[in-house]
Amino acid sequence: MARKRPATMADIAHAAGVSRTTVSFVLNDRTDVMIPEATRDRVHRAAADLGYRRNAAAQALAKQSSGLFGLVTEIVTSPFAVDIIRGAQQHAWEQDRFLLIAPSEDEQALEPAAIEKLLEQRVDGLILAATWHRAIRVPEIVKDVPCVLVNCYDEEGVLPSVVPDEVAGGRRAARAFIEAGHTRIGHITLAEGIPAQVGRLAGFRTELAEAGIVLDDDLVRAGDATAESGYTEGRALLDRPDRPTAIFCGNDRIAMGLYDAAKELGLSIPEDLSVVGFDDQEILAAYLRPGLTTVALPFAEMGAVGVSMLTAMTAGSTIDDTHVVIDCPLRIRSSVGPVTP
Known part of the structure; x- marks a missing residue:
């Protein structure tokens, strides 16, 4: 036909x-x-x-604008990418823009090939979104159009970026324990040196110090973002005769492993041990038993702010704040309780 x-x-x-x-x-x-x-x-x-x-092509030619934004992210490798896309797409629609998405599987640099495909579609601007907070190498071709980085920043510090407030998130985790009366508190970290590990630990330590609580370095254990490290380092903390009554986990997967360690030792959460995670990864945090109190990464909001910044840039406006930090709220569930006598 x-x-x-x-x-x-x-x-x-x-x-x-x-x-x-x-x-x-x-x-x-x-x-x-x-x-x-x-x-x-x-x-x-x-x-x-x-x-x-x-005819979109004819309109773009007449207006010298396609009305398209391109987004590159590791969409195929992370459960968080969909939240960035959701926030960006919704705000793009509100700005009368349409989002074209290209996947990248490169953990270190968002792939030039994916970016080139979007530029071939005459996008007005680009959003490069990482699924974990880090510095990235930005290909030279990105400089052909306005560009905003989401959940990452470029090594040269030239491009505008939107990132989570890791320090404030760490402070919120500490405050949850402080308000429940805990003073002997442990922490299982992410891999050493990445922005999330550095910021979360700094905020956590500072909030405790301001409440007159010293974070014992012997109760800080190095994890690697996996449930296995949560279990292993959790056992190391909970096997101590002077075990902590509360543990802050660098992410929700670590918390999941810690839950297993506590259960194996016959400890109840939150009666014997209070736990706070980080990320608010829905498939984990909401369905652990008891539900995990955790600090949420604002992926949808970061995506929306990235589109807002890019819209202003493509309109010729000056971006006053080129490094925007987005708050990480605490999601209260059932894993934090008062200290038992």
Whole structure:
């Protein structure tokens, strides 16, 4: 079966009994031209009846703007990518923009090939979104259009970026324990030196210190973001005769491993041990038993802010704050309780 020929403005003009120029004025929302409302309605009805679609390429050529933003992320490797996309796409729609998404599987640098494909589509700007907070190497071709980095920053510190407030997140975790009366508190960290590990530990330590609580370095154990490290380092902390009554985990997977260690030792959460995670990874945090109190990474909000910044840049506006830090809220569930006598 032959493909139906797309309807044209000439077809609409014939169906509505008006000139092609009138159709063009109506469909392009020209308010500076006096066209009776009844005529406008007739043109819109004819366009709908004929299934008319605007020629995006022709419009982009006329306006010197495609209305498209490109987003590159490790979409195939992380459960968090969908939240970045959701926040970015929703805000893009609100800005009358459409988001084109290209996946990257490179853990160290977002792939130039994916970026090049988006540039071939004449996107007005790019968002490069990492699924874990880090510095990235930015390909030279990124400089061809406005670009914003989300959940990452470039090694040269040139491009605007949106990142989570890791320090404030660490402080929120500490505050949850402080308010429950805990003073002997442990921490299982992420891999040493990455921004999330450094920021979360710094905020956690500072909040405790301001409450008069010293974080014992013997109760800080190095994890690697896996449940296995949560179990191993959790056992090391809980096997101590002077075990902590609360443990802050660098992420929710570590917390999951800690839950297993506590259960193996016959300890109840939160009666014998309070736990706070980080990430708010829904598939884990909400379904652990008891539900895990955790600090949420604001992926959707970071995506939305990235689009907002990019919209301003493509409009020629100056970005006053080129390094935006987004708050990480605490999600209270059931894993933190008061200290038992």
